[in-house]
Amino acid sequence: MSPQTISEKILSAHIGHDVYAGDVIICPVDRVIGTDASSPMTIDYFEQMGGATLFDPAKVMFAFDHYAPAVTESTRGFHARVREFAGRFGAELHDEGSGISFQRAAELGRVLPGDVVIGADSHTVTCGALNLFAIGVGSSDLAAAMITGKIWLRVPESIKVVITGRLIAGVSAKDVALQLVREIGAEGADYQTLEFHGEGIASLSMDDRLVLCNLAVEAGAKAAIFPCDAITREYLEPRSSKLGASVGADADARYSGIVAVDLSAMTPRVALPHAPTNVVPIEQAIGTPVQMVFIGTCTGGRVNDFHDALRVLELAGRSIFPGVQLVLTPASREVADILDSDGTFARFRAMGATITATGCGACCGTSGVIPGDNVNVLSTANRNFKARMGNASANIYLASPIACAAAAAAGYIVDPRSIMTARTAN
Amino acid sequence: MSFELRGRARRLGDDINTDYIIASTRKRDTLDTAVLQRYLLETVDPAFATSVRAGDIIVAGRNFGCGSAMEIAATVILAAGINVVVAQSFARTFYRNAINNGLIPVVCDTGAIKEGDAIAVRLIGGASNVHVEALELTFVGAPLPAIMLEILNAGGLAPYMRANAGFLDSVSGPP
Ligand code: SF4
Numbered sequence: 249m250s251p252q253t254i255s256e257k258i259l260s261a262h263i264g265h266d267v268y269a270g271d272v273i274i275c276p277v278d279r280v281i282g283t284d285a286s287s288p289m290t291i292d293y294f295e296q297m298g299g300a301t302l303f304d305p306a307k308v309m310f311a312f313d314h315y316a317p318a319v320t321e322s323t324r325g326f327h328a329r330v331r332e333f334a335g336r337f338g339a340e341l342h343d344e345g346s347g348i349s350f351q352r353a354a355e356l357g358r359v360l361p362g363d364v365v366i367g368a369d370s371h372t373v374t375c376g377a378l379n380l381f382a383i384g385v386g387s388s389d390l391a392a393a394m395i396t397g398k399i400w401l402r403v404p405e406s407i408k409v410v411i412t413g414r415l416i417a418g419v420s421a422k423d424v425a426l427q428l429v430r431e432i433g434a435e436g437a438d439y440q441t442l443e444f445h446g447e448g449i450a451s452l453s454m455d456d457r458l459v460l461c462n463l464a465v466e467a468g469a470k471a472a473i474f475p476c477d478a479i480t481r482e483y484l485e486p487r488s489s490k491l492g493a494s495v496g497a498d499a500d501a502r503y504s505g506i507v508a509v510d511l512s513a514m515t516p517r518v519a520l521p522h523a524p525t526n527v528v529p530i531e532q533a534i535g536t537p538v539q540m541v542f543i544g545t546c547t548g549g550r551v552n553d554f555h556d557a558l559r560v561l562e563l564a565g566r567s568i569f570p571g572v573q574l575v576l577t578p579a580s581r582e583v584a585d586i587l588d589s590d591g592t593f594a595r596f597r598a599m600g601a602t603i604t605a606t607g608c609g610a611c612c613g614t615s616g617v618i619p620g621d622n623v624n625v626l627s628t629a630n631r632n633f634k635a636r637m638g639n640a641s642a643n644i645y646l647a648s649p650i651a652c653a654a655a656a657a658a659g660y661i662v663d664p665r666s667i668m669t670a671r672t673a674n
Numbered sequence: 675m676s677f678e679l680r681g682r683a684r685r686l687g688d689d690i691n692t693d694y695i696i697a698s699t700r701k702r703d704t705l706d707t708a709v710l711q712r713y714l715l716e717t718v719d720p721a722f723a724t725s726v727r728a729g730d731i732i733v734a735g736r737n738f739g740c741g742s743a744m745e746i747a748a749t750v751i752l753a754a755g756i757n758v759v760v761a762q763s764f765a766r767t768f769y770r771n772a773i774n775n776g777l778i779p780v781v782c783d784t785g786a787i788k789e790g791d792a793i794a795v796r797l798i799g800g801a802s803n804v805h806v807e808a809l810e811l812t813f814v815g816a817p818l819p820a821i822m823l824e825i826l827n828a829g830g831l832a833p834y835m836r837a838n839a840g841f842l843d844s845v846s847g848p849p
Binding site for chain 2 (some may be wrong): 272274285286288289291293296297299314315322365368369370384385386387388389391392395396398400402434435438439468470477521523525611612614631634635636638640
């Protein structure tokens with residue numbers, strides 16, 4: 249047996265013999281996840297395939313996130329159809345208000361180390377932060393997996409991302425992720441796994457790891473995987489009676505590339521319109537006026553993100569710059585509950601922020617606030633394609649929650665380190 | 675599967691994401707591809723949908739179909755009468771979705787192909803090539819993995835699943 253990457257090990261364990269990058273396999277899956285955006289078509293394919301039952305209803309889950317709340321007749325119809333289907337076949341349904349599909353899956357302990365997870369949402373890859381192999385697929389692959397419990401896969405090559413150092417104040421995992429996407433390029437990780445290593449990962453919280461895995465998709469990655477460590481177990485223990493089968497890479501595993509990241513040297517970044525690879529140091533965007541700031545999504549809508557943002561706004565004088573619309577969308581009910589009970593949302597509300605229902609919100613223009621004409625938006629999301637938020641004349645900039653909060657206070661893009669260091673020095 | 679398909683090249687650039695192929699906001703309103711094809715590629719070129727003719731062939735640069743995994747991006751292209759997309763490279767989710775719906779993705783060097791060029795795409799088994807008449811040049815495509823060919827031969831993943839009552843266990847050949 250030759251040495252293996254984490255992806256090779258997980259996939260080998262699932263099919264019962266050793267496989268390596270390039271092999272094509274029919275692989276059993278442990279969890280199948282559909283959203284309200286992808287599942288209506290999944291049901292169509294399921295019917296066309298002659299589906300009569302789910303391979304294992306306990307392993308199939310649906311979540312309403314892209315169209316939550318359903319504000320149109322069409323989306324109410326999609327929801328009704330998926331509700332009926334989930335009820336008929338006994339699958340788990342997370343209705344409006346529950347949160348983003350794979351975020352719920354992680355929070356509820358539905359995905360565990362060593363698992364193979366597929367979701368009809370490209371950012372399902374995010375779950376790899378929990379030491380598992382998670383990939384995004386379309387509706388037809390999802391339907392086939394719901395029927396057979398299997399998916400065909402090409403075992404991916406892996407790029408080793410070696411992380412050292414520690415983040416400094418004012419810099420966050422989002423900055424690291426944006427810079428990685430820039431360095432690797434929009435398709436630099438196509439068909440491959442980003443496998444994270446290095447002593448620096450011990451300083452990254454689960455929320456940080458979820459962000460890094462989430463943005464891997466913007467570099468084309470098929471999967472992104474962290475090792476299992478004390479932070480993974482601490483995250484899982486209150487959520488699941490089982491801890492899964494943690495998987496590490498062999499010492500001499502073969503990688504298609506190595507990328508080194510020194511957290512200590514990282515500085516705030518911004519992705520300029522209209523591509524997430526269009527990343528520059530924040531210094532190059534300072535002074536850009538913003539009229540809308542959006543903190544939310546599967547990239548930047550978790551507890552840490554709102555805590556970071558609140559800290560910055562409070563250091564900056566507890567006020568939102570006049571004319572700036574600050575919109576907050578928690579990624580899940582768990583996130584919303586924590587921020588309600590610890591007072592975070594109350595403090596944001598007192599400053600005049602708009603706090604919306606949980607889910608995808610304004611991310612792709614389907615259920616949240618739509619930016620006005622020619623508005624500059626600074627957002628914690630992962631994609632800033634033209635028209636992504638529902639208005640082709642808006643300019644979407646991407647940054648960390650810290651930088652977003654700093655811009656909400658200033659009315660334009662600023663270096664958040666200036667706020668944080670100036671105030672700490674006082 | 676073997677065929678030759680002739681058509682007019684519709685030239686697109688690099689990194690055409692699925693939201694550009696069909697906007698999430700359009701897909702929210704209907705999943706009827708006959709309606710959605712009116713908005714095909716509207717963000718990139720508002721005139722595209724009205725100028726498209728059945729039998730046209732999309733010729734793109736790198737990373738075609740990046741971004742969201744939404745499968746409707748593949749089926750809207752088919753609904754517009756386009757059966758082949760030739761690109762320098764594809765994002766993996768779009769590539770799978772294309773195969774699963776019988777939209778043929780051909781990976782080859784597209785740099786020399788221009789808008790409106792008459793081209794012929796040939797598929798012989800897993801091998802493919804693209805002939806550009808004006809240039810009298812033929813570009814060789816990357817081979818299709820066996821499993822993808824089986825799905826394409828069946829006409830897509832749904833007919834494949836129906837015909838085989840699941841996945842065939844024998845997965846053959848290099849990808
Ligand atoms: S928050 Fe945005 S990127 Fe994340 S799943 Fe929802 S629409 Fe997709």
